[in-house]
Amino acid sequence: MARIVLGVTGAIAAYKAVHLARLLVEAGHAVRVVPTRASFEFIGAATWQALTTAPAVSDVFNDSARVDHVALGQEADIIIVAPATADIMARAAAGLGNDLLSAVLLASKSPLILAPSMHSEMLSHPSTQANIATLEARGATVLDAPAGRLTGLDTGPGRMMEPEEIFEYVQHLLNPPPQDLAGRRVVVTAGGTREALDPVRFLGNHSSGKQGFAVARAAAERGAEVALVACNCEQRTPAGVRRADVATALELREAVEGLAATADVLIQAAAVADFRPASYVPTKVKRADSPDRVSLELVANPDILAELVSTRRPGQVLVGFAAETGDAQASAFEHARAKAMRKGTDLTVANVVGEGQVFGLDHNDVIIFDAQGAEVRRALGTKAEVATAILDEVGQVLQRA
Numbered sequence: 001m002a003r004i005v006l007g008v009t010g011a012i013a014a015y016k017a018v019h020l021a022r023l024l025v026e027a028g029h030a031v032r033v034v035p036t037r038a039s040f041e042f043i044g045a046a047t048w049q050a051l052t053t054a055p056a057v058s059d060v061f062n063d064s065a066r067v068d069h070v071a072l073g074q075e076a077d078i079i080i081v082a083p084a085t086a087d088i089m090a091r092a093a094a095g096l097g098n099d100l101l102s103a104v105l106l107a108s109k110s111p112l113i114l115a116p117s118m119h120s121e122m123l124s125h126p127s128t129q130a131n132i133a134t135l136e137a138r139g140a141t142v143l144d145a146p147a148g149r150l151t152g153l154d155t156g157p158g159r160m161m162e163p164e165e166i167f168e169y170v171q172h173l174l175n176p177p178p179q180d181l182a183g184r185r186v187v188v189t190a191g192g193t194r195e196a197l198d199p200v201r202f203l204g205n206h207s208s209g210k211q212g213f214a215v216a217r218a219a220a221e222r223g224a225e226v227a228l229v230a231c232n233c234e235q236r237t238p239a240g241v242r243r244a245d246v247a248t249a250l251e252l253r254e255a256v257e258g259l260a261a262t263a264d265v266l267i268q269a270a271a272v273a274d275f276r277p278a279s280y281v282p283t284k285v286k287r288a289d290s291p292d293r294v295s296l297e298l299v300a301n302p303d304i305l306a307e308l309v310s311t312r313r314p315g316q317v318l319v320g321f322a323a324e325t326g327d328a329q330a331s332a333f334e335h336a337r338a339k340a341m342r343k344g345t346d347l348t349v350a351n352v353v354g355e356g357q358v359f360g361l362d363h364n365d366v367i368i369f370d371a372q373g374a375e376v377r378r379a380l381g382t383k384a385e386v387a388t389a390i391l392d393e394v395g396q397v398l399q400r401a
Helices: 014-026 045-052 068-075 086-094 100-106 120-124 126-137 163-174 210-221 249-260 304-311 332-343 383-400
Strands: 003-008 030-035 078-084 112-116 147-149 155-157 185-191 225-231 241-246 265-268 275-277 298-300 317-324 347-352 363-370 375-382
Touching (some): 003 068, 003 100, 014 045, 014 163, 030 045, 086 100, 112 163, 185 249, 210 241, 210 265, 249 304, 317 332, 317 383, 332 363
Parallel strands (some): 185 225, 265 317
């Protein structure tokens, strides 16, 4: 059991912190919620007190005899601020302590986790980015603020990470993962490639890159030196990970080829387009200039995974992904098993994709096959949990290599 201070600020995402508090309490942790005064506009003190059986006050003078801000800061095993507004991060970076939460942050040497929540413009503002850099340089962890629906009709980066993901990060921090990948070089690809038709249009897919980013983050946490090749992804780069951004399958191929020679593990989670337009039109194709029916000539992209298999060096571990749908001939997992046997990778991670499944979601359901097509593991849960399962199996292959 850990003693956790959960700081809650005045953002509409404060409602998510209610679920996070419940998860922490149900896991056996002693949680003390420290709300800002503005946060009471969204969630009342009675909610926090009912969930945690502890007082929830924002005034630094509430318990002057105990000197609450010092006591809470000293006693905390970990401090989480969720949601973390631009304001609280600015005050924390500047060392201000004008309410109970900011004073607790000043009085503590405990690990600090901040889950940003704000509009995209506020997140991208140079002041906010400078404050994030300052806090990270001091040892704080600033979590990703993924793109999604914000307040009103706005969408974009700045959405608070889901409570389940924050909870998992806290659990990892309190129970560090094994360092079985220490000294290993791991290359991960993530996201979906886009093949341009003209300056406006492209052929692509719905992959968000969340699973690949989760794998890269988990590998870094297990001690690996991680290189991430991201295809059209909006997530923040996980701590300790080197990142390169590409758009097309050919760009992905070039980036991976440059990294593969020294990699111990290659995990190809990116959804790569099988085809690209035979020719690129340098100006926008106008509807008025086109007939009612248009034919598009495509050419095959290189099979990057097959090329990696053919050039692999002894002991190098390759992991492929198979995003499949069932059809009249076979189920999605049957197609994936055949792909695992055909490709020659050490492991193939298979999942069923389609409308409302996997792409862009925070959870996944996969079966991991070996090179012979045998099922070695099924993993169901958040993408972070699935990433852990994948790396557990990678560790087993490395031990046998």
